[in-house]
Each structure stands twice: as C-alpha cells, then as structure tokens.
Amino acid sequence: MCRHSVGRPRRATKLGRVTGFAPGPLDRSRRFYVAGHRGLVGSAIVRRLQRAGFTDIIGASSGELDLRDRDAVFRYLEAHRPAYLALAAAKVGGIMANNTYPVDFLSENLQIQVNVLDAARTYGVERLIFLGSSCIYPKLAPQPIREESLLTGHLEPTNDAYAIAKIAGILHVQAVRRQDGLPWISAMPTNLYGPGDNFSPTGSHVLPALIRRYHEAVQAGAGSVTNWGTGTPRREFLHVDDLADAVLFLLENYDGPTQVNVGVGRDESIAGIAERVAHVTGFTGETHWDSSKPDGTPQKVLDVGFLESMGWKSQIDLASGLASTYDWFLDHQTTLRR
Numbered sequence: 001m002c003r004h005s006v007g008r009p010r011r012a013t014k015l016g017r018v019t020g021f022a023p024g025p026l027d028r029s030r031r032f033y034v035a036g037h038r039g040l041v042g043s044a045i046v047r048r049l050q051r052a053g054f055t056d057i058i059g060a061s062s063g064e065l066d067l068r069d070r071d072a073v074f075r076y077l078e079a080h081r082p083a084y085l086a087l088a089a090a091k092v093g094g095i096m097a098n099n100t101y102p103v104d105f106l107s108e109n110l111q112i113q114v115n116v117l118d119a120a121r122t123y124g125v126e127r128l129i130f131l132g133s134s135c136i137y138p139k140l141a142p143q144p145i146r147e148e149s150l151l152t153g154h155l156e157p158t159n160d161a162y163a164i165a166k167i168a169g170i171l172h173v174q175a176v177r178r179q180d181g182l183p184w185i186s187a188m189p190t191n192l193y194g195p196g197d198n199f200s201p202t203g204s205h206v207l208p209a210l211i212r213r214y215h216e217a218v219q220a221g222a223g224s225v226t227n228w229g230t231g232t233p234r235r236e237f238l239h240v241d242d243l244a245d246a247v248l249f250l251l252e253n254y255d256g257p258t259q260v261n262v263g264v265g266r267d268e269s270i271a272g273i274a275e276r277v278a279h280v281t282g283f284t285g286e287t288h289w290d291s292s293k294p295d296g297t298p299q300k301v302l303d304v305g306f307l308e309s310m311g312w313k314s315q316i317d318l319a320s321g322l323a324s325t326y327d328w329f330l331d332h333q334t335t336l337r338r
C-alpha cells in the first residue's frame with residue numbers, strides 16, 4: 001500500500017483547523033479525477049477546474065465505470081493514478097426517493113465511497129475531497145447548524161439511511177488522515193441547485209421539481225399546482241457553481257479533519273421558495289399543499305462561519321441563480337437526463 005505524507009507537521013485547533021500548514025495551490029498540470037463528473041455537482045466542479053486552468057481532468061460515467069464494482073474501481077485508479085480527486089459520485093435524490101429506497105441510498109453510497117476511498121488510498125491520491133450533505137446533522141440540531149452538531153442527536157427519518165452512509169464517509173476520511181497522514185478533507189453542502197440538476201418529478205429535490213411543475217402548469221394553462229408537504233419547512237439553497245468554487249478553495253486552503261459546512265447561511269420557507277418559482281416561471285394560479293407527503297426536517301440552515309473565517313463566501317444570490325437555472329431548464333428541456 002502506498003502511503004503518502006504531504007506537507008509539514010500539523011497542529012489541530014478546536015474545530016480541527018490546522019495551523020502552521022497551508023495546503024497551497026494545486027498543480028494545474030497534474031491529473032484530477034472528478035468522480036461523478038456528469039452530475040449536478042461533478043459537472044460544476046469540472047467547469048470550475050477548467051476555468052482555473054487544470055489541463056488533465058478525468059472522469060468516467062457510471063456506464064463506463066460502476067463505482068460499486070470494487071475491482072473495476074481499483075483497476076481504474078491503478079491505470080489513471082490521479083493526484084487529486086473530488087468524490088461527487090453518489091446515489092442522490094430528494095425526500096421522496098430517500099424515504100422510499102433507503103436500502104439503495106445506504107448500500108450504494110457505502111459501496112461507492114468505500115471503493116473510491118480505498119482505491120485512492122492504495123494508489124496514492126494526494127488531495128481528496130469527499131462530499132457529504134447537510135442531512136448528516138441531527139433533525140433537531142440547533143440552527144444554524146454548526147459542524148460540532150455531528151452525532152449529537154437523532155437523524156431525520158426520511159433520510160437517515162443516506163445520512164449514515166455520508167457520516168461513514170466523513171469518518172473514513174478522518175481515519176485515513178489519522179492512520180496515513182494524508183491531507184484529505186470533507187465538505188458538507190447544503191441543498192444545491194443549478195444547471196445540470198435532476199428534474200425528475202418524483203426523484204428530484206424541491207427546486208428542480210418546482211421549476212418543472214410550475215413551468216408545465218404554465219404550458220398547460222393550469223389554474224393550480226400542488227406541492228408536497230405543508231410548505232412550512234425551511235431550507236437553505238446554494239448554487240452549484242458556488243459549491244464548485246468552494247471545493248477548489250477548500251482543497252487549496254484547508255487541511256483538517258472536521259467536515260466543513262458549505263452554504264449561504266440563510267434559509268427560507270418552502271412556501272416562499274414556491275412563490276419565487278411561480279414568479280420566475282410566470283405562473284399566476286393557486287398553489288396547494290399535499291400534507292400527506294413528508295415535510296422532512298423542519299429547518300435546515302448551516303452555520304457557515306468556519307468556511308467564511310477561511311475567506312470564502314457564496315456569490316450567487318437565489319433570485320439570479322433561480323432565473324439562470326430556469327433559463328438552463330428551458331434550453332435543455334428535451335435532453336434532461338431523467
């Protein structure tokens with residue numbers, strides 16, 4: 001097994017932030033593997049890396065490389081030997097998909113993570129970022145949610161299986177840091193949206209679902225739409241291009257065991273979000289709520305103080321992000337991936 005130690009000795013602070021050690025810029029000519037490069041997040045990371053001048057970015061679709069296949073993953077890493085890796089491949093879905101298929105969300109994500117992280121360790125990936133999700137935090141964590149809230153309470157039942165897989169990923173990265181001294185890190189994004197999202201009516205997250213629903217209502221001349229739940233839960237939304245920027249920022253500026261929250265630090269009710277989407281799509285009818293569908297966690301907004309203390313802040317406000325995502329949806333309606 002290859003064991004690479006990168007950088008000078010480190011000293012951890014309370015949040016695990018490292019003092020006296022700066023990871024520094026990544027070498028733009030070295031190979032960067034973006035696992036999940038066709039997804040919402042992976043494709044945004046590729047765009048960000050290209051803009052930053054990376055010249056050797058690799059990826060493989062799930063058809064070309066099923067990351068649940070351990071032998072295939074090891075063969076891929078052995079053949080390609082990336083220096084850097086962003087793990088943005090996962091089984092991902094909204095509240096209904098998570099609630100309906102918990103075994104798939106637990107099992108597939110554990111397999112993908114364990115295979116990729118083990119192979120990356122074996123073949124000496126020097127810098128790696130693992131992506132989790134804000135659902136790793138307890139359902140009733142104090143808001144805004146700080147990184148220290150991890151493992152302090154019960155999870156939201158609609159996504160507990162997915163959350164457990166993601167928590168295992170965080171621990172996996174921390175264990176590699178402890179055992180091998182590699183400067184691998186984890187980031188926990190809040191709810192994301194943007195170009196390349198999954199707009200499936202049943203499988204997607206709320207924003208793409210509402211964009212499609214309101215758009216189709218306008219097209220059909222419908223007088224009302226019905227959304228899931230009560231509309232009272234509160235969520236925070238980060239544009240995926242901001243997340244991709246944070247991913248590169250963290251790889252170049254952060255080296256610590258604590259998973260880093262990535263968000264905007266502001267939330268809004270789902271009913272408020274629905275009003276925004278109605279406005280963007282030009283829908284003027286009524287909105288109804290189907291309370292037989294799950295609300296999920298009542299509120300989820302991240303404390304982003306840790307990331308902001310390092311010098312990063314989100315740039316894309318929800319109004320303009322929503323407008324550009326709707327434009328993207330209009331341009332890609334006929335070629336949506338789901």
Ligand SMILES: NC(=O)C1=CN([C@@H]2O[C@H](COP(=O)(O)OP(=O)(O)OC[C@H]3O[C@@H](n4cnc5c(N)ncnc54)[C@H](OP(=O)(O)O)[C@@H]3O)[C@@H](O)[C@H]2O)C=CC1
Binds near residue numbers: 089188
């Ligand atoms: N979307 C969101 O709101 C949030 C996402 N995240 C995290 O970001 C990461 C990426 O999510 P997102 O981009 O939204 O998800 P997407 O569903 O858009 O993309 C997931 C990607 O994973 C790949 N993938 C899935 N299963 C396999 C497999 N068995 N083998 C190979 N590749 C596979 C897919 O490849 P292919 O296209 O080739 O099939 C796809 O490109 C996840 O870790 C997720 O937890 C975190 C917080 C919020």
Ligand SMILES: C[C@H]1O[C@H](OP(=O)(O)OP(=O)(O)OC[C@H]2O[C@@H](n3cnc4c(=O)[nH]c(N)nc43)[C@H](O)[C@@H]2O)[C@@H](O)[C@@H](O)C1=O
Binds near residue numbers: 192205227295
């Ligand atoms: C990112 C995050 O995403 C999921 O958790 P979630 O935050 O609950 O995400 P969601 O976007 O699916 O729903 C947010 C809220 O919106 C309401 N809602 C209304 N109408 C629709 C609707 O049509 N579709 C959806 N999906 N939700 C709707 C819905 O009832 C809920 O109250 C998990 O996958 C979790 O694992 C995870 O990581």
